[in-house]
Each structure stands twice: as structure tokens, then as C-alpha cells.
Amino acid sequence: MAQEFNFDRAYSDYLYNYNLYRESYDSYRTARETFLKYQTLTSKNEALSKTKEMLQKQDEVIKTYSTALRVKLTENPGLSSDEQNILFLNLDNEFAWFRQHQEEINKNNTLEDLTNLSEKSKEQYKKTEVLIYETLGAIFAGKEISLREQISQQIKSLKEKVGEIRLKGDKDTSLAERWLLEAENRLTQSQEKQFEAQQNLSKIKSSLNKSRTYNEAQASLEKSHQFLKEANSYLKEIIRELKNAD
């Protein structure tokens, strides 16, 4: 029976290929050092073979990693289909670039050619890295958006209930109404922090330290998440208040 291709499967493919890459990188290092030391034809051939293998595996890591990200994006409920499609398209383009690059590595048989091909992938990976961070940011933002929408839905339901109780006049609803306002405030604050995170993510392309810029965006998202936690805890307070007599 064919195994379902989900995120777990894609992720384990990536980890498997990453381990292969690390092993091939060590072999490349050894072969390179031997060649530089002895400069023999045998050591040159060995260096060529190990370099080819390592570069192939490196491309495979990028391909499997971008596939894992793609699947993760598919399983994310909060993003609009337009946002998803743009990221899908970009991830697919990166995948295609590295697949093509693997074919070129296969066709080339000199260390000079491989060095040039390696320079090409180094340049390309700078763009890939930006896309990776943008996609990760979108995945986390999607989670936040989805949770915020669900909280917003519960606020709406509670507002209706509180309005109904106020009309009946058999319970004081002023405290519940104040909590509702607080919950709404927290949702707004959560949205603001998410906006801040998105602004940080948009700076990644020009950032010299991409990882730091990404971490700053992630810190804003975590604050955004904290506001969601607070908003939901207020909803629990409102329910408790409504269930208790004055």
C-alpha cells in the first residue's frame, strides 16, 4: 500500500538526505585534502567523484527541504489561497532550479566546472534562503490568523449571548461586557504584533543577517500569540461570570 505523502514523510525524506549530505561532505573534505597534498591523477579523480557526489546531495537537501516546506504550507489553514499560490510557485521554481543544477553537475567532469557550478548554487541559495524565511514566516502567520479568526468567532457568539441576557434583564452583564472589550483589545494588539512581524520579514531580502531579522520577526509573532492567549482567557472569565449569579 502506498504511503501517504504528508509533512511527516516529507520531513523524514529531508532529514535522511541531510544526513547523506553531511557524510558526503566529510568524504569530499578528505578527498580534497588528499588531492591537494599528493596531486596525483588518482587523488584528482577521487576528488572529482566525491565533489560531484557532495554537490548532488547538497542540491537534494534543498529540494527535499523545500518540498517539506511546501507540504507544511498546504496543511496550514490560515493563509489565503493567493498567498499560498505565490509561495508554491516560488518554491517550485527553486526546486526546478536545483534539479536542473543536479543535471548540470552530472554532465561536467572537471574540478573547474564543478567549482563554477558550486558558485552558481551558492548565489542561488541566497535567494532560496529569503524564500525559506518568507515561507516560514507565512506558515507561522497562518497559524496566528487561523487562531485569531476562531477567537473572533467566539467573541461574536458571546456578544450575542450577552446582548440576549441584557435584554432579559435577569442578570447584570456590565462585567462581562467589559471583559469582551478587553478580549477585543487583545485581538487588535495581536494583529498589530503580527503586522510588525510581517514588516520584519519583508526586510529579509535586503538584510545582511537574515537569520537575525527572521528571529526578530519570530519574536513579534510570539508576542502576538501571547495576546491571543490573553484574549481567550478573558472569554473563559466571561463564561464563568455569566454562569454565576449576581
Place this chain on the structure above:
Amino acid sequence: MPIEQDFENLPPATEKTAVHKKLVVFTSLFGVVLVLLLAVAIFTGFNQKDSSQSTSEKPTPTTAAEFKEEITSPSPYATDAALLKIEEEVENLDEKIQTTDLKESGLTPPALEMGINFEE
């Protein structure tokens, strides 16, 4: 001056040995009793330690009851179906919020050594 010894006043040799024997027997008995008491004390101590260990290894299973504030004076809405439904959804949402992973450290971009060279 010659030293004189009053041999008549000396206790007889057999009497001296008997006293000595009694002393030895008494000391031995005392020693044995002391050792026994020590052994009993050590044995009891070990038993107590063992029982305390077995207690910590096998804790009494407790049912971790989730804390819920008691409603001492319920309002007319304490059993309201619509409110209970919202409560259930809010609780589910709370669990989702608490378990959301905003780091996904496994998805950190792979560490790759880009670029090669064959120059010393």
C-alpha cells in the same frame, strides 16, 4: 631492709582466677548483647529505607482532576445550552493555542557549506 611479704593475707590463687573468669564471661556476654542490638538496629534501619524506597518507586496512582472553579451560586445561564457550547469551543481553542508551536525548530533552514575550492 629485707622485704617481707604477708603471704597469709594474700587471697588464694583459685579465688583470683574465679573472679577473673567471671569478669571475662560478663564482658563477653555484654559484648554479644551489644553486637546483637547493633545488628537489630541496622536491620530495622535497612527495612525502613527499603520500604521508603518502594513507596517512592510505586506512587499511589492519583487521578489528576482538572481544576474548575465551583459555581456556588449558579445563575439562570449556568445550564444554558448555547453558553455551554461556547464554553466547550473556548476550552478546545485554549488547548489549540497552548499547543501551537511557533518555532518549529526542526524547520530551521539546513546548515549547508556552500561553495568549494581546490586552492591551498
